Amino acid sequence: ETRIIQLDPNHLDEPYARQQIEYAARLLREGELVVLPTETVYGLGANAFNAQAAEQIFIAKGRPLSDPLIVHIADEHELENIVSQVPEAARKLAAAFWPGPLTMIMPAGPRVPGLITSGLPNVAVRMPAHPIARALIRAAGVPVAAPSANRFMHVSPTTARHAYTDLKGRVPLILDGGPCTVGVESTILDLCAEIPTILRPGGVGLEALRRVLPQVRPPRAGQVHDEEEELTQARVAPGQMRVHYSPSIPAYLFEGSVAAMRQAMLAELQTRQARGERVGVLIADEDLNTFQESGAIIYSLGHTPEQVATHLFAGLRTLEDAGVNVILCRSFAEQGLGLAIRDRLLKAAGSKVTKV
Ligand code: TXA
Ligand code: MG
Numbered sequence: 421e422t423r424i425i426q427l428d429p430n431h432l433d434e435p436y437a438r439q440q441i442e443y444a445a446r447l448l449r450e451g452e453l454v455v456l457p458t459e460t461v462y463g464l465g466a467n468a469f470n471a472q473a474a475e476q477i478f479i480a481k482g483r484p485l486s487d488p489l490i491v492h493i494a495d496e497h498e499l500e501n502i503v504s505q506v507p508e509a510a511r512k513l514a515a516a517f518w519p520g521p522l523t524m525i526m527p528a529g530p531r532v533p534g535l536i537t538s539g540l541p542n543v544a545v546r547m548p549a550h551p552i553a554r555a556l557i558r559a560a561g562v563p564v565a566a567p568s569a570n571r572f573m574h575v576s577p578t579t580a581r582h583a584y585t586d587l588k589g590r591v592p593l594i595l596d597g598g599p600c601t602v603g604v605e606s607t608i609l610d611l612c613a614e615i616p617t618i619l620r621p622g623g624v625g626l627e628a629l630r631r632v633l634p635q636v637r638p639p640r641a642g643q644v645h646d647e648e649e650e651l652t653q654a655r656v657a658p659g660q661m662r663v664h665y666s667p668s669i670p671a672y673l674f675e676g677s678v679a680a681m682r683q684a685m686l687a688e689l690q691t692r693q694a695r696g697e698r699v700g701v702l703i704a705d706e707d708l709n710t711f712q713e714s715g716a717i718i719y720s721l722g723h724t725p726e727q728v729a730t731h732l733f734a735g736l737r738t739l740e741d742a743g744v745n746v747i748l749c750r751s752f753a754e755q756g757l758g759l760a761i762r763d764r765l766l767k768a769a770g771s772k773v774t775k776v
Contacts, residue, residue, distance in 0.1 A: 463566030521623025
């Protein structure tokens with residue numbers, strides 16, 4: 421009962437595409453859920469002004485109500501309907517990074533249901549760049565609340581197939597716009613904090629933000645801010661064990677020089693293979709020679725940080741589907757998208773890091 425409609429993001433002005441977007445927009449206006457592609461990850465959308473519709477998001481995902489949602493807009497003037505005040509910094513950042521993978525936390529306006537902000541005085545807003553997301557939000561005529569379109573505790577979806585795997589039978593419609601280009605979620609920047617602070621590293625790097633707003637603070641060390649982590653943090657004191665959740669299989673992150681990482685991963689691989697385990701490795705193109713003959717199930721994330729980000733979640737899901745017992749992954753440089761990549765790898769590994 422979940423329909424998947426394929427649309428070419430470059431040909432949305434054709435009659436068929438317009439019809440399908442209009443159909444999806446009608447579903448949203450009527451309070452139904454629609455899975456939509458964005459440039460970061462697929463989102464599970466609902467009319468942000470309809471609390472009952474937003475509640476369906478939490479039910480479909482199996483997500484606790486204590487975790488607030490991002491409101492997506494297509495035009496900057498829609499901000500006035502969502503926030504009570506637009507900080508000066510938000511104008512500057514919007515000019516530089518919207519549409520794009522930046523979410524800003526601002527004081528919530530009276531029209532935003534408490535369900536969306538989980539009762540907080542602030543609301544998260546983002547203007548996505550994906551043509552299908554933009555066309556859909558415009559056609560719906562309302563802002564669209566959307567978390568990542570995965571089941572609670574699972575890896576975010578970067579293809580329509582990923583979203584279908586997690587949400588089939590729970591949503592009437594998935595718009596398939598092909599694989600997401602950025603591949604990690606948006607950067608969340610808290611503009612309500614005394615000093616603008618990154619709550620979740622994402623598609624816009626720290627360096628890029630600082631070129632516009634030099635005082636931006638990096639995420640607090642050890643803080644991994646996301647839907648699932650939020651809960652854990654509320655109950656577990658810092659330093660205590662974190663819940664492992666991302667892929668359904670244990671993952672280990674290796675950190676160190678490239679040569680040392682490869683060596684340690686190979687050693688761990690051999691030990692586990694000797695015990696009869698199936699081992700998956702998440703590596704980069706330049707590691708392929710090292711692992712070619714190793715007997716591991718190999719997934720290469722590519723070469724550049726952009727490629728690694730794009731393929732990261734697909735890699736985790738692919739290894740999971742390949743039925744491996746464990747995933748060993750290497751780490752990457754921390755500049756630019758590297759901060760987001762490390763954050764997601766740490767989460768996937770449930771903070772199990774092997775320093776070599
Ligand atoms: O790239 C993205 O941001 C994707 C696409 C679909 O736009 N969305 C996404 O949403 O990643 P979600 O719900 O999976 O993660 C957003 C996080 C939430 O976990 C929540 O902790 C935080 O944003 N958040 C939302 N509203 C907030 C608020 N008012 N204050 C602080 N954090 C908030
Ligand atoms: Mg999420």
